[in-house]
Amino acid sequence: MSEPHFIAVQRRFAAHLRDPDRHAAPEGLEDRRLAVYRDLFFNNVQGILSQGFPVLHGVLPEARWRALVRAFFHSHHSHSPYFLEIPGEFVAFLAGEYQPDPQDPPYLAELAHYEWMEVVLDTATEEIPQQGYDPDGDLLAGVPVLNPLHVLQGYRFPVHRIGPDYRPDQPLAELVWLLIHRDRGDRVRFTELNPATARMLQLMAACPEEQGEAVLTRLAEELNFADQSALHGFAVELLEQLRGKDVILGAR
Numbered sequence: 001m002s003e004p005h006f007i008a009v010q011r012r013f014a015a016h017l018r019d020p021d022r023h024a025a026p027e028g029l030e031d032r033r034l035a036v037y038r039d040l041f042f043n044n045v046q047g048i049l050s051q052g053f054p055v056l057h058g059v060l061p062e063a064r065w066r067a068l069v070r071a072f073f074h075s076h077h078s079h080s081p082y083f084l085e086i087p088g089e090f091v092a093f094l095a096g097e098y099q100p101d102p103q104d105p106p107y108l109a110e111l112a113h114y115e116w117m118e119v120v121l122d123t124a125t126e127e128i129p130q131q132g133y134d135p136d137g138d139l140l141a142g143v144p145v146l147n148p149l150h151v152l153q154g155y156r157f158p159v160h161r162i163g164p165d166y167r168p169d170q171p172l173a174e175l176v177w178l179l180i181h182r183d184r185g186d187r188v189r190f191t192e193l194n195p196a197t198a199r200m201l202q203l204m205a206a207c208p209e210e211q212g213e214a215v216l217t218r219l220a221e222e223l224n225f226a227d228q229s230a231l232h233g234f235a236v237e238l239l240e241q242l243r244g245k246d247v248i249l250g251a252r
Helices: 005-018 031-052 054-059 062-075 083-095 108-123 195-206 212-223 228-244
Strands: 144-146 150-155 176-182 188-193 248-251
Touching (some): 031 054, 031 062, 031 083, 062 083, 083 108, 108 150, 108 188, 144 195, 176 195, 195 212, 212 228
Antiparallel strands (some): 144 248, 150 176, 176 188
C-alpha cells in the first residue's frame, strides 16, 4: 500500500529543505516562499553550531564553515529532535560519516569534540552529590570519590590552545590529557594533566571501591616507580589540589 499523498509531499518538502540542489520542491510551491523556509531551517542549525563551537567557527574561513554546516544539514540523520542535542549530533557526524575536505584542518574533529564537552557538562542535569562521602575524609586511607561531572580525554592535538593565532598542522608526539569538569559553583573548568595524573584518575574511575593508597600502589607498579615514598608525598599534595578544584569530592 502506497503512503498517503500528503505524507509523500511532506517528504519531498523536507528533502528539498535539507538539500535543494539534489531534491526538487513539491509542485505548485513558489520558490520565493520556499527560500524563506530554506534559510530559516539552515540558519537555525548554523546558529546553534556557531554558539556551540565558537573556536572551530573562528578558525575556519566563513565559506568553509558554512559548507561544513551545509554538509551536516544535508546528510546527517539525527537521532534526537532536540536542539540541545544538535552539537552532539554534529560531533558524531564529524567523527563518522563526514569525508574530510582537503581544506579542513587536521584537528577539526578533535577540536569539535573538545568544545562539545563544555556543552555537555554545562547543560548536564545531574548534580554533584552532597551525601555518601566525607568532604574532609582521608584520600589515602579512604576511597576517593570522583566528581561524576567530569570528562578525561586524550587528544592528538593541543585543542585547548587552538585559536586564531595558533593552528597546528601536525599532531603532538604524545597525547595531551585534558580534564574538563563542572565544579560546585556550576563552572566548567579545564585542566591540562600530565600522563601520570591522568592515569591515576583513570584508575580511580575504574576501581571505585579501592582506597587511595591501593590506587597509588597500582600506579607505581604501572610506571615502574621504585621510590614509592616520593610518589606518596607528591600524590598527597596532588590529591588535595584535585579536592580543592572539586575533581575529587572527598572520601568514604
